[in-house]
Amino acid sequence: MHEDNKIILKVEEIYKRYREEEVLRGISFEVRKSETKVIIGPSGSGKSTLLRCINQLTIPDKGRVWLEGEEVTHTKENINKFRQKMGMVFQDFNLFDHLNALRNVEIGLIRVKGMGKDIAREKAMEELKQVGLEKQAYLYPAQLSGGQKQRVSIARALAMDPSVMLFDEPTSALDPELIGEVLEVIKKLAINGMTMVVVTHEMGFARSVANEVIFIESGRIIDQGSPYKLFTNPEHERTKKFLYKITELYGKSGEGNE
C-alpha cells in the first residue's frame, strides 16, 4: 500500500562493535513514508544501538544512513540538521527535569529552531493537546506519572516536525496500567501517517500497527515481513522461539485484534 511512497529512511550495512562484542553486524532496511517498522528481538540484540546509530548519537563503525535522500553518515553537514528531523523517544523518557512539560516541548523550538517565544509556546501547547496533556502543561517531570512523562517526550519530539520518529522501547519502563495510554498515542500517530521505527516488546501493538516487523538477534536481521507472516508463520526457528518466550512473558498479543 505504501509501495509508491518515497523512501524516508535508508539504513545500509550498519556495523558497531564495543570492544570484544559485535553489537550490530550489517543491518540494512528502508522505511517509506507513513510506514511503521517495528523492530523486535531479545534484549542485548542491538536494537537500541541501532536506533542510536540512525541519528548518530552512537557513531557506527561501518555503514551508511540516509534521510530523505541525504546522507546522514559521512556528511560535512551539521549532524544537528538531521537530528531535528528524526524525533527520538527514549525508554526512560529523558525529560529535562528542570523544565515543566510545556517548556520541555518548547525548548527545542526556541533553542534549536530559533522560533519566537510566543509562537513556540503556542505550538508546544498544541502538541501537548495532541497527547492529551494540556492540563499538565505547567507540571514538572517529577510531578508526572510515567505514562504522562512519555507522552510529553513524544510531544517534545513531534514539535520539531520530524520526518521520522524513532521509538526506543517507549513502554518498557512503564507500569503495566500506563502502557495503554502511550501506545494509544503512538497508534494515533501511525494512523495519521507518521513515519516511524519502533523498538518494542509489545507484540499486540506490533501486530496492529506495523507495516513490517523486523526480528533482530545478535546484531543481525533474522527475519522480517508483515506482522501476519512473522507472527503466524515465522521462517526461522529462532523467531519462533523468541515469540514463544515473549508470549509467555507478556501474554498473547495484548489487545486481541486479529
Add this chain to the structure above:
Amino acid sequence: MSDLYFIRDIILPPLLEGTLVTVKLIVLSIPLGLILGILIAVGRVYGNKFISSLCTIYTLFFRGTPLLVQLFIIYYALPSIGIFFSPFMAAVIGFILCSGAYHSEYIRGAIQSIKIGQMMAAEALGMSRIKAVLYIILPQALRRAIPGCSNEIIYLIKYSSLAFMVTCVELTGAGKIVATRFFKYTEVFLVVGIIYLLVVSVVTKFLNILEKKLRIPGLE
C-alpha cells in the same frame, strides 16, 4: 559605660571602613570566582584532552598551594616580571583564582551527577553540545552545586582576611591596626568577629532563599 562609647566612637568607625573593603572584596570575588568555577568545570568535563588537562592542572595548582602563597606571588613576585597590581586588585585576583578552583570541583561533581540521558535527549533534538550544556546541563547541575558552592562562598568571606597580608586593609587588617594602637585586643576582635558573623549570616540567608527559590517542583 565609657567602654561602650570607646567602642562606638573610636573602634567602630575604622572597623566599618574595613568592613566596606571586605564587602567590596567579596562582592567582586564571589560572582567572578563562580563564573571561573563554571568555566573550569565545563572545560574539564566537556573539553578536549588539551583543555581538560589544562583545567585539571589549574585546579591542582590552586587547591594544592596555600592561598597566602598565591597572594604573595601575585602581589610581590609578579612585579619582578613587570605585572603590577594594587593591594586590593591583587587580593581580588587571588580570591577569584582560588575560589574558582574550589567551585569547579563542586560544579564538576554536580555535572557528572546529571544522568547521561539528559545530554542524549538534548542532542537528539538537534541541540549543539554547547547549547545542551548551557540550557540543559548547567541549569540542573548548578542547582545541585548550590550547597557545596555556598560552603566555598562562606569560606571566601573568611579567607578574605588574608588580603591584609598584601597590605589591603580590610576588616581584619583594620582591627589589627586599631587594636595595636589602643591595646584593646579583646574588644576589637570581639567586634570584628561579630561583624564577620553578621556578614556570613546575611549571605547564608540569601543563599538559602536562592536554593529554595530554584528548587524544582516535585523533586526533593
